[in-house]
Amino acid sequence: MADEPTGNLDTKAGKEIMDLLLDLNRKKGTTLIIVTHDPGIAAQTQRVIRLRDGLLESEDK
Structure with a gap:
């Protein structure tokens, strides 16, 4: 579980975290x-x- 894993990162670091x-x-x-x-x-x-x-609004697959 990751809560805003790229929220405080620059674009390059955020991409690296998401790739990982x-x-x-x-x-x-x-x-x-x-x-x-x-x-x-x-x-x-x-x-x-x-x-x-707090309620389900939509779901995409």
């Missing part, structure tokens, strides 16, 4: 939960679940 997380996710076959407000980060994932006021 996604690579580990693929290689280990584990579930990776990322909390983000960045649509660019969300676009890199296999599934996006959006919450609003």
